Amino acid sequence: MLCLFFCLSFTNTILDSLKDTLVITAPGGGASVVPFLTVYAVLPSSLLFLVAYSWASQRMSRAALFNAIVVGFGGFFALFALFLMPNAESLHLHALADSMQQVLPAGLGGAVGMVRNWTYTLFFCAAELWGDVCMGLLFWGLANDITSLQDAPTAYPLLGLGANVAQAAAGLVLKAMTAARASGAGAAGFCREVQATMAVVLGMAAVALAVHRHITVTLPPPEHQAELPPPPLGHLSSGFSSESFSSSASNSGKRSQGSNGHLDLALEAGWQHPAPAQAAGAWQHTARDPEQQQQQQQQQQQQQQQQQQEAEGADDSGKKRYSLADTFAVLAGSLEIRCLAVMSLAQGLCSSLMEFVWKSHMRLLYPSPSDFTAFLGDVATWTGVVTIGLMIVSPVLFDRLGWRGVANATPQILLFGGTFFFAAAVAYQHWFGSAAAAAAAAGVAAPAPWLLGGLVIGGALLYAFSKGAKFSLFKPAEEMVYITLDEAGRTRGKAAIDVVGAQVGGQCIRGSC
Structure with missing residues (x-):
């Protein structure tokens, strides 16, 4: 699992940095193109993928x-490296974009740039989806299947060690490739750099496929779910306690319980965790009045009827097929899924706002593609190192702070760090905004480099710590909740949150930029 996450994360870091460089430094591009790309290209792509994934997940095994x-x-990355990138100038719609620019208002210049450099638009969408799909959905879905509940609080944070070693290594590789290109021949040298980078990406993808096959063959899913009667009105408490773990209700009636001390799902009044002397997985009710017993019996009967209806609706393979409406019904019908969706939306909104402002100022400080890519490589290395450090101490943080404290780490970093960052950004734009725009148009250095440099470095630190907290603390805490859900919640509900939810939060703010 560590090797698999290493390969996926290395590839994601390369793609993430390269997509920004292509879009922002391309002729007719710039930071203003990114909001249009994310709203009108990435979000529709995410929705289309969700539809396709919902359909395919009912007809294919997880491994397939x-x-x-x-x-x-x-296949797309190979096509981009061998055909689209070498012929980008002839394929790009410069004539159409020039005509659009003459009739459209200046505020739609980003949309014109998106159309002009359409091959980079496709690459941007694919790179964005790689992180959400391959890392967020496929890898963690596999981890949820093969990781036992007892091992999850310790294993999940440490799984990311390999991923963030890969991120730091990818940053060094990016900077090395940029240094080699600095002595190369302009656009031709950059094209060769992109092709070499895509060769590395394809090699890592091939290794990931081989490792995934080895995992699925040699590591069958553990039996970490026990048969339990459904508790009424289960919901997430204020945090995961340090004494026990009890799961919420599911359609299948399968539930988990551990004693590792890192998780806890509290139930409504009238339910409590089993005493140590009881058998593992047993539930204990504190109130035994006839009315409550009757309600419990009715819920059990409704669950049995639902299971019978699902069995009757299954296909020949015994696997029920769900529509897209069923996928969103899972999102609406589970309190845990709804809470995770809100968390994902808020996370995407805050991160996207910060990144947009930061990269806009970074473009002023580093106007050349070589300098821009080199700095992104440094940031990737810093982010990897910070995340590794947080992952090493994350088991201790889960013990000391509990689930709630760990899950709140990323929002608190963005709140307090973002306050100082945006204050500096507002100050720079107030005093030097007009001069900076004129300097960018003339291709000369931006004014007040001391303030601009501090702003960019501060944004890089905020980015590194917020991303590190997200993947070492926030993401493992989120995945611990998925373990307690049924198959529908862990597949279709997770897909709706990871692929679409994370994007929608960003689109809300980017669409207003």
Whole structure:
């Protein structure tokens, strides 16, 4: 699992940095193109993928689905490296974009740039989806299947060690490639750099496929779910306690319980955790009045009827097929899924706002593609190092702070760090905004480099710590909740949150930029 996450994360870091460089430094591009790309290209792509994934997940095994998705991404990246990138200038719609620019208002210049450099638009969408799909959905879906509940609080944070070693290594590789290109021949040298980078990406994808096959063959899913009667009105408490773990209700009636001390799902009044002397997985009710017993019996009967209806609606393979409406019904019908969706939306909104402002100022400080890419490589290395450090101490943080304290780490970093960052950004734009825009148009250095440099470095630190907290603390805490859900919540509900939810939060703010 560590090797698999290493490969996926290395590839994601390379793609994430390269997509920004292509879009922001391209002729007719810039930071203003990114909001239009994310709203009118990435979000529709995410929705289309969700539809396709919902359909395919009912007809393909998890292993076959993983292979098909990774091979599909690899095919596009090979096409981009061998055909689209070398012929980008002849393929790009410069004449159409010039005509659009003459009739459209200046505020739609980003949309014109998106159309002009359409091959980079496709690459941007694919790179964005790689992170959400291959890392957020496929990898963690596999981890949820093969990781026992007792091992999750310790294993999940440490799983990311390999991923963030890969991120730091990818940053060094990016900077090395940029240094080699600095002595190369302009656009031709950059094209060769992109092709070499895509060769590395394809190699990592091939290794990921091989490792995934080894995992699925040698590591069957553990039996970490016990048969339990459904508790009424289960919901997330204020935090995960340090004494026990009890799961919420599911359609299948399968539930988990551990004693590792890192998780707890509290139930409504009238339910409590089993005493140590009881058998594992047993539930204890504190109130035994006839009315409550009757309600419990009615709920059990409703669950049995639902299971019978699902069995009757299954296909020949015994696997029920769900529509897209069923996927969103899972999102609406589970309190845990709804809470995770809100968390994902808020996370995406805050991160996207910060990144947009930061990269806009970074473009002023580093106008050349070489300098821009080199700095992104440094940021990737810093982010990897910070995340590794947080992952090492994350088991201790889960013990000391509990689930709620760990899950709140990323929002608190963005809140307090973002306050100082945006104050500096507002100050720079107030005093030097007009002069900076004129300097960017003339291709000369931006004014007040001391303030601009501090703003960019501060944004890089905020980015590194917020991303590190997200993947070492916030993401493992989120995945611990998925373990307690049924198959519908862990597949379709997770897909709706990871692929679409994370994007929608960003689109809300980017669409207003």
